Amino acid sequence: MGSPSQTNPKQIVVALDFDSISPCEQLLNRLDPSLCRVKIGKELFTSAGPKVVELAQAHGFDVFLDLKFHDIPVTVAKAVKAAANLGVWMVNVHASGGRRMLDAAVEAIANVQNRPILIGVTVLTSMEQSELEQIGVAGPLDQQVVRLAKLVRDSGLDGVVCSAQEARQLKTNFGSDFVLVTPGIRLPGAAADDQRRIVTPADAVSLGSDYLVIGRPITQAADPVAVCRQIAESLSA
Ligand code: C5P
Numbered sequence: 001m002g003s004p005s006q007t008n009p010k011q012i013v014v015a016l017d018f019d020s021i022s023p024c025e026q027l028l029n030r031l032d033p034s035l036c037r038v039k040i041g042k043e044l045f046t047s048a049g050p051k052v053v054e055l056a057q058a059h060g061f062d063v064f065l066d067l068k069f070h071d072i073p074v075t076v077a078k079a080v081k082a083a084a085n086l087g088v089w090m091v092n093v094h095a096s097g098g099r100r101m102l103d104a105a106v107e108a109i110a111n112v113q114n115r116p117i118l119i120g121v122t123v124l125t126s127m128e129q130s131e132l133e134q135i136g137v138a139g140p141l142d143q144q145v146v147r148l149a150k151l152v153r154d155s156g157l158d159g160v161v162c163s164a165q166e167a168r169q170l171k172t173n174f175g176s177d178f179v180l181v182t183p184g185i186r187l188p189g190a191a192a193d194d195q196r197r198i199v200t201p202a203d204a205v206s207l208g209s210d211y212l213v214i215g216r217p218i219t220q221a222a223d224p225v226a227v228c229r230q231i232a233e234s235l236s237a
Pocket of ligand 1: 015017126184195213214215217
């Protein structure tokens with residue numbers, strides 16, 4: 001797979017962070033699938049089920065199913081296969097599930113036609129150094145990110161979710177084909193909301209991010225399509 005930032009203009013992934021299908025459908029009706037893809041996470045999927053994936057696909061969108069699977073290898077393998085059967089474009093698992101779990105996830109979809117991009121979650125960007133220590137992980141947080149990213153790469157997954165701050169080091173260590181998916185994106189001058197470390201779309205891409213997960217800056221905008229277009233243009237400039 002070539003670097004998406006060179007070969008694929010659709011780098012924006014809109015986070016559909018809704019608690020039910022109705023507001024989600026309203027937004028899908030307004031967004032343009034030629035400008036962005038969408039992400040469906042735990043809240044929406046748990047409340048609405050697989051039909052929300054089908055709905056987004058019926059509107060023409062590629063779906064990142066962000067369920068961060070983390071379980072025994074056989075269970076994760078079956079969950080990833082079920083996601084592939086839904087025809088999702090991207091799916092993810094927790095790298096801290098360990099090597100055998102990651103291998104099982106890769107193996108489960110190895111022969112699937114139009115295999116989803118399989119992404120690992122390293123250290124949740126919400127976690128701080130002190131919280132890592134509380135769960136028994138010694139050493140600096142950034143080293144744990146690199147350690148888990150290496151596990152992800154060695155198992156043959158396609159890349160990781162990371163903060164833009166980690167992107168440059170991860171591309172240096174693991175190569176330009178290692179796919180980086182980055183949340184915490186804000187337009188220049190916009191409110192950070194509850195995100196701690198934010199970067200602009202253009203900065204995230206210049207640091208090495210391939211796909212930008214963007215929620216509220218688009219979902220809460222008066223004109224979501226205009227914001228999408230503005231971001232897409234800032235990326236191609
Ligand atoms: O609204 P906002 O742009 O902050 O939304 C970011 C999206 O990315 C949300 O769906 C959030 O759950 C997700 N996310 C994140 N940080 C991570 C992983 C996922 O903000 N480390």
